[in-house]
Amino acid sequence: MTILWLVVPVALLFVAAAIVAYVKSARAGQFDDLETPAIRMLYDDEPVNSSGAALGRTSPCEVAPQDRG
Amino acid sequence: MTTDSTQATPAVESSRDSRSRSTSVACAHCGLDVPRARVADDGGPSFCCPGCATVYATIHALALDRYYALQGEDSARQPATVSGRSFESLDHAAFLAEHVRTREDGASEVVLALEGVHCAACVWLVERLPRVLPGVIDARLDRVSGRATLRYEPATVSLSAIARTLDGLGYPPHANRGAARQEARRARSRKHVVDLGVAGACAGNTMLFAFALYGGHLDGMDPMTRTLLRGVSLAFTLLSLAWPGRVFFQGAWTSLRTRVPHMDLPVALALTIGTLFGAWNTVLDRGDTYFESLTVVVFLLLIGRFLQEKRSRDALDAVDLLFSVTDATARKVDADVERETPIEALVPGDRIRVRHGESVAADGMIERGTAAFDVAFLTGESKPRTLRVGDRVLAGSRNQGGEVDVVVEAAGPRTRAGRLMDTVRAAAETKSPIVRTVDAMARRFTVVVLVLAAITAAVWWNASPEQAIQHAVALLIVTCPCALGLATPLAVTVALGRAAKRGVLIRGADVAEALCGPALVVLDKTGTVTTGTMQLCEWSGPAVVLERVAALESGVEHPIAVALSQAVGNVDEVVSRRHVEPGFGVEGVVNDEAIVVGSPRYVERAVGELPAGIKASVERVRVRGLTPVVCARAGRVEAVGGLGDAIRPEAKAAVQALRELGHDVVLLSGDEPAVAFAIGRDLGLDERSIEGLASPERKLDRVRSAVASGRRVFMVGDGVNDAAALAAATVGIAVSGGAEASLEAADVYLAKPGLEPLLELMRGSRRTLRAIHRCLRASLMYNAVNVALAMTGVLNPLVAAVLMPLSSLTVVTLAFRAHTFGDEP
Numbered sequence: 001m002t003i004l005w006l007v008v009p010v011a012l013l014f015v016a017a018a019i020v021a022y023v024k025s026a027r028a029g030q031f032d033d034l035e036t037p038a039i040r041m042l043y044d045d046e047p048v049n050s051s052g053a054a055l056g057r058t059s060p061c062e063v064a065p066q067d068r069g
Numbered sequence: 070m071t072t073d074s075t076q077a078t079p080a081v082e083s084s085r086d087s088r089s090r091s092t093s094v095a096c097a098h099c100g101l102d103v104p105r106a107r108v109a110d111d112g113g114p115s116f117c118c119p120g121c122a123t124v125y126a127t128i129h130a131l132a133l134d135r136y137y138a139l140q141g142e143d144s145a146r147q148p149a150t151v152s153g154r155s156f157e158s159l160d161h162a163a164f165l166a167e168h169v170r171t172r173e174d175g176a177s178e179v180v181l182a183l184e185g186v187h188c189a190a191c192v193w194l195v196e197r198l199p200r201v202l203p204g205v206i207d208a209r210l211d212r213v214s215g216r217a218t219l220r221y222e223p224a225t226v227s228l229s230a231i232a233r234t235l236d237g238l239g240y241p242p243h244a245n246r247g248a249a250r251q252e253a254r255r256a257r258s259r260k261h262v263v264d265l266g267v268a269g270a271c272a273g274n275t276m277l278f279a280f281a282l283y284g285g286h287l288d289g290m291d292p293m294t295r296t297l298l299r300g301v302s303l304a305f306t307l308l309s310l311a312w313p314g315r316v317f318f319q320g321a322w323t324s325l326r327t328r329v330p331h332m333d334l335p336v337a338l339a340l341t342i343g344t345l346f347g348a349w350n351t352v353l354d355r356g357d358t359y360f361e362s363l364t365v366v367v368f369l370l371l372i373g374r375f376l377q378e379k380r381s382r383d384a385l386d387a388v389d390l391l392f393s394v395t396d397a398t399a400r401k402v403d404a405d406v407e408r409e410t411p412i413e414a415l416v417p418g419d420r421i422r423v424r425h426g427e428s429v430a431a432d433g434m435i436e437r438g439t440a441a442f443d444v445a446f447l448t449g450e451s452k453p454r455t456l457r458v459g460d461r462v463l464a465g466s467r468n469q470g471g472e473v474d475v476v477v478e479a480a481g482p483r484t485r486a487g488r489l490m491d492t493v494r495a496a497a498e499t500k501s502p503i504v505r506t507v508d509a510m511a512r513r514f515t516v517v518v519l520v521l522a523a524i525t526a527a528v529w530w531n532a533s534p535e536q537a538i539q540h541a542v543a544l545l546i547v548t549c550p551c552a553l554g555l556a557t558p559l560a561v562t563v564a565l566g567r568a569a570k571r572g573v574l575i576r577g578a579d580v581a582e583a584l585c586g587p588a589l590v591v592l593d594k595t596g597t598v599t600t601g602t603m604q605l606c607e608w609s610g611p612a613v614v615l616e617r618v619a620a621l622e623s624g625v626e627h628p629i630a631v632a633l634s635q636a637v638g639n640v641d642e643v644v645s646r647r648h649v650e651p652g653f654g655v656e657g658v659v660n661d662e663a664i665v666v667g668s669p670r671y672v673e674r675a676v677g678e679l680p681a682g683i684k685a686s687v688e689r690v691r692v693r694g695l696t697p698v699v700c701a702r703a704g705r706v707e708a709v710g711g712l713g714d715a716i717r718p719e720a721k722a723a724v725q726a727l728r729e730l731g732h733d734v735v736l737l738s739g740d741e742p743a744v745a746f747a748i749g750r751d752l753g754l755d756e757r758s759i760e761g762l763a764s765p766e767r768k769l770d771r772v773r774s775a776v777a778s779g780r781r782v783f784m785v786g787d788g789v790n791d792a793a794a795l796a797a798a799t800v801g802i803a804v805s806g807g808a809e810a811s812l813e814a815a816d817v818y819l820a821k822p823g824l825e826p827l828l829e830l831m832r833g834s835r836r837t838l839r840a841i842h843r844c845l846r847a848s849l850m851y852n853a854v855n856v857a858l859a860m861t862g863v864l865n866p867l868v869a870a871v872l873m874p875l876s877s878l879t880v881v882t883l884a885f886r887a888h889t890f891g892d893e894p
């Protein structure tokens with residue numbers, strides 16, 4: 001079982017690398033919002049719609065409110 | 070005599086409303102039922118409100134209709150709000166300097182608090198912003214906190230244009246106030262996330278080595294390998310204790326120093342002894358080690374803490390969002406041009422315009438115009454004050470009719486409201502912490518465990534000293550109150566989450582516990598037990614006169630006029646002439662009859678001296694603390710009305726229910742004693758527990774002295790005048806629609822109006838405490854079994870490693886299944 005004297009330290013190196021990566025990402029704020037990314041990834045990127053983009057140039061505030069009441 | 074017939078009108082209306090719902094048409098935007106009057110005749114989409122119609126049109130024009138496809142069936146339904154503001158104030162240099170950050174790449178970054186974020190599709194819609202508005206580079210929405218982080222090119226697009234677009238989509242944006250507090254909370258949360266991850270890594274790896282050691286235990290293992298594996302486990306345990314586990318030692322140290330019992334004490338004790346014992350056995354290569362149990366304990370306890378912290382963080386974020394939504398702008402008048410200006414940018418000498426429905430942003434003097442001001446937030450006074458040129462107005466007063474220009478004399482922290490906030494902060498600092506049940510139990514628990522360990526050691530000493538120590542240590546480790554430390558945070562977390570869904574925002578776990586025992590409940594009057602708006606409370610005279618009066622008063626902006634015009638439903642009277650004397654009354658011609666309505670003096674001047682019967686009625690109305698209004702028809706005085714702040718319909722039952730829960734109820738009002746007593750008697754309180762003309766300082770004194778005498782005090786209020794008392798009380802409860810000062814001071818915020826949520830809060834807290842007790846009993850039972858096993862010497866690391874997570878699992882299940890808020894037990 002002398003191989004363990006090699007394998008265990010190697011495994012420890014892996015653990016250390018994982019912990020360092022984790023701590024870095026946590027401190028960079030990657031785990032700040034645990035809910036929205038789960039929703040966001042469900043939305044596909046749709047192809048850029050040229051007419052939509054053109055429409056987008058008119059400011060939406062100019063759209064008259066339609067009160068059908 | 071009374072207004073039974075008139076007060077029944079809203080009820081009739083609402084039943085008509087519900088009938089129309091039975092043949093419902095769903096709103097094309099939010100999916101809620103559309104009132105019949107609003108159903109479109111042309112077969113086109115119908116909307117429940119103008120807000121939804123605007124948002125639907127905007128979404129359609131921007132080709133974002135996919136939003137509706139993304140809305141799941143189970144999405145929360147909520148009608149859209151559109152403020153229609155210009156958002157000019159966001160382009161003001163003062164705002165840009167405070168809230169907008171320039172990034173290295175030249176783009177600007179801003180965080181805005183959005184109203185109306187409620188579902189997953191909202192994330193999609195808000196994050197489509199770069200597609201529809203050129204110049205916006207990136208939009209990220211945090212769904213839970215409702216904050217959007219936007220990157221944009223200031224040269225291409227102005228912040229106000231972005232704000233208007235968001236507003237058009239149904240998410241009116243606001244300056245993100247309390248950003249520093251949020252940043253501090255986020256930093257703490259990141260620390261927790263790091264701790265949790267490291268503790269998890271240590272626990273997982275120690276477990277892996279433990280399995281190898283279990284195998285060795287059964288089949289034999291050469292001593293060198295065993296020492297290697299144990300040594301590595303020891304290293305992980307030390308890492309776990311020194312890094313994420315340090316919080317337990319810090320807590321235990323504080324607990325020892327301040328002599329306040331705390332859960333961390335027995336935990337730290339078990340961790341220390343377990344680790345020392347394991348280290349000793351590793352070095353000497355003999356006996357058992359419990360490293361896997363110790364690291365798992367650290368991990369599980371941190372999970373409990375993390376969830377609890379996250380929950381109170383969400384509640385605090387939600388309160389900050391409410392803060393942000395309150396008006397932070399004023400209309401500054403420069404050479405007759407109105408500009409929306411952030412409050413922070415106001416300086417003495419500026420002129421601001423205050424329109425109907427708006428709040429005054431600073432203390433000052435009226436320079437032009439007359440208006441009725443609601444000062445209830447500041448003083449608790451329910452009657453509006455009519456203020457004219459030369460009168461002083463205080464920041465926080467709400468204009469209830471009319472338009473005035475005010476010359477600013479003091480702005481920001483130097484206003485009366487700002488100075489009151491200093492008292493609030495001082496009161497909050499002197500508040501003593503709540504000792505929690507678990508902590509109180511922890512002390513007894515620690516003593517009992519130490520005694521049992523001593524007994525175990527003594528009993529086994531004769532057999533073999535080595536075994537005696539081994540069994541005593543095993544006992545200390547397995548009784549480490551893991552389930553105790555995990556169960557209560559979880560039970561509380563689940564309860565707080567359910568409460569938040571029902572509109573009760575609780576700031577911390579200790580609050581829920583403090584709410585359980587019998588206490589002195591101090592109620593504020595205006596806005597808490599009353600609706601806070603003028604209503605017709607008494608009417609003596611023919612109903613037909615009231616209809617004429619309502620018709621005459623409709624369209625007049627004074628709060629009394631509004632109350633009178635709303636007292637009856639739709640009327641088809643014809644008003645052919647109307648003359649308003651601001652602050653006194655109205656005269657005019659309705660259905661060809663001359664009508665005069667107003668203060669007794671005003672009517673007297675118009676039609677001559679009042680008859681004795683009418684004078685008596687006026688006096689009776691005054692005694693009840695109401696404002697009298699006299700009405701004359703065709704020159705004859707025919708009716709007297711009493712207007713005042715009406716008691717909420719559920720208030721009396723709520724006070725009764727509070728008493729049944731074992732609380733003493735006291736009414737403290739800043740209003741006139743006559744009004745306070747009239748309302749208090751209607752609630753069924755006796756004279757001794759009612760006090761009028763209570764200044765903010767007086768309220769604070771009452772609460773402080775009750776707390777000092779060892780009583781539990783719950784203060785329920787809504788205004789700036791209650792804020793200091795809210796902060797000083799054992800638990801401060803701010804009710805819906807309150808001033809932001811009360812939000813900052815309170816421990817609990819009820820997002821739904823009325824006293825019903827208050828009862829829900831009390832009952833839910835009691836159920837939560839019962840759930841906690843159930844969890845505690847379960848974990849104590851497990852510990853009893855563990856103690857028995859340890860004392861008889863059956864326990865070994867393998868048994869401990871199985872038993873401990875099992876007990877945790879049981880209490881976690883119990884905690885999640887507990888009935889707390891929102892359902893009957």
